[in-house]
Amino acid sequence: MMDAREAMEQLNAEAGGLHIWLRTQANAPAQRPWFRDTGLEVGGELAKGRVGAAQLKPVAHRWRWSEIAPYLDKIAEIARAADVSPIEFAERQQFLLTNPGLSGRLQVTSTMRCAVSTYNPGDVAPVHIHTPNASRTILSERGGYTTIEGERCEAARGDLILTPNGTWHDHGNDGGEPVVWIDVLDLPLMEFLDCVWLDEAYPGDTEGNSRAQRVTFPGAYSQIAYGRGGLVPSFLPHRRGFGRDTSPMFHYRGVDVRGALAGLCREGGDPYDAIALRFVNPATGGSVFPTLDYQAQMLRPGEETRFKRETASTLYIAIEGQGVTEIGGASLDWQTNDIFVVPSFVWRRHINRSQNDAVLYAVSDAPLMDKIGQYRAQGRLPDDTVAELVA
Numbered sequence: 371m372m373d374a375r376e377a378m379e380q381l382n383a384e385a386g387g388l389h390i391w392l393r394t395q396a397n398a399p400a401q402r403p404w405f406r407d408t409g410l411e412v413g414g415e416l417a418k419g420r421v422g423a424a425q426l427k428p429v430a431h432r433w434r435w436s437e438i439a440p441y442l443d444k445i446a447e448i449a450r451a452a453d454v455s456p457i458e459f460a461e462r463q464q465f466l467l468t469n470p471g472l473s474g475r476l477q478v479t480s481t482m483r484c485a486v487s488t489y490n491p492g493d494v495a496p497v498h499i500h501t502p503n504a505s506r507t508i509l510s511e512r513g514g515y516t517t518i519e520g521e522r523c524e525a526a527r528g529d530l531i532l533t534p535n536g537t538w539h540d541h542g543n544d545g546g547e548p549v550v551w552i553d554v555l556d557l558p559l560m561e562f563l564d565c566v567w568l569d570e571a572y573p574g575d576t577e578g579n580s581r582a583q584r585v586t587f588p589g590a591y592s593q594i595a596y597g598r599g600g601l602v603p604s605f606l607p608h609r610r611g612f613g614r615d616t617s618p619m620f621h622y623r624g625v626d627v628r629g630a631l632a633g634l635c636r637e638g639g640d641p642y643d644a645i646a647l648r649f650v651n652p653a654t655g656g657s658v659f660p661t662l663d664y665q666a667q668m669l670r671p672g673e674e675t676r677f678k679r680e681t682a683s684t685l686y687i688a689i690e691g692q693g694v695t696e697i698g699g700a701s702l703d704w705q706t707n708d709i710f711v712v713p714s715f716v717w718r719r720h721i722n723r724s725q726n727d728a729v730l731y732a733v734s735d736a737p738l739m740d741k742i743g744q745y746r747a748q749g750r751l752p753d754d755t756v757a758e759l760v761a
């Protein structure tokens with residue numbers, strides 16, 4: 371019998387050079403919410419572990435899928451030989467991306483955490499609720515689900531599934547193949563603001579092993595209620611869960627996103643972001659979370675954008691194709707499933723030199739910066755002068 375924690379430590383020593391940190395339930399991060407809801411107990415649990423004191427800056431970085439993906443299999447190998455129960459081990463099987471400029475902190479920017487998770491057949495992440503906003507971008511062709519506030523969302527490649535602040539949610543895989551997705555959360559921001567709160571005592575009915583909430587909405591409810599652009603039901607409250615200013619649409623389908631991008635392929639597009647679509651709160655037209663904005667953008671064969679910089683950090687996931695993003699003098703090439711980050715106020719542009727379309731999904735903390743009066747954006751014009759896009 372292998373000691374799972376020790377095996378994870380060994381694997382992490384090996385993976386550290388790739389700027390990832392491997393996690394399962396067996397070595398859950400020492401970085402915890404400051405408070406867990408334990409009834410009338412007064413004191414919070416003090417944060418410990420990977421919370422550095424020094425002021426650190428995120429840097430531009432790319433994680434190559436070909437280098438990091440094998441670690442999902444390595445975690446699964448340890449799970450098979452582990453000395454702890456499969457459920458205890460498997461409840462979370464993921465690695466977290468660590469920005470090389472942030473000294474090992476479990477975050478990719480000052481505001482965002484990013485993890486790559488795998489769920490094997492039968493894995494369940496029990497129902498819970500928390501204040502950080504979170505999303506899943508699905509990499510597997512199909513399989514896996516997330517149930518949010520009674521709506522079960524069946525995952526497929528390119529889907530964006532939201533679990534906003536204050537929504538009960540559980541994840542799992544009841545299919546026959548492992549599924550992989552990318553989690554993005556505004557947890558580091560909430561941690562900095564001292565408002566991470568989480569609860570696992572689901573008050574409603576649960577199903578089966580009592581770890582998953584009961585499904586109470588019809589399938590594809592997000593599409594039924596909000597899935598036809600320009601039409602919003604007038605009788606719904608547009609508030610799901612206790613969070614405010616979060617999208618009542620939980621599931622955005624990759625096939626719809628790709629179809630919408632394809633339909634716009636003859637348009638001029640944005641000089642800095644090509645053919646770009648925002649995922650919006652259908653009730654307001656605003657960002658899906660008050661903190662984070664999500665976008666899908668398509669670069670056509672041969673397309674190059676102009677340089678842009680903004681006082682916001684952006685995380686990119688290459689969903690389709692390949693390209694190059696120049697970031698502050700560095701040139702980062704990317705392939706499908708690669709992930710990269712562009713720090714605040716660094717010039718960047720995207721280039722697709724291939725014969726096929728390339729699609730990037732982007733997550734930006736621009737809505738937060740805008741709300742606190744700090745959002746600015748500049749673009750470089752063809753004559754190399756600087757245009758104030760948002761002054």
Ligand SMILES: [Fe+2]
Pocket residue numbers: 498500504533539
């Ligand atoms: Fe969660």
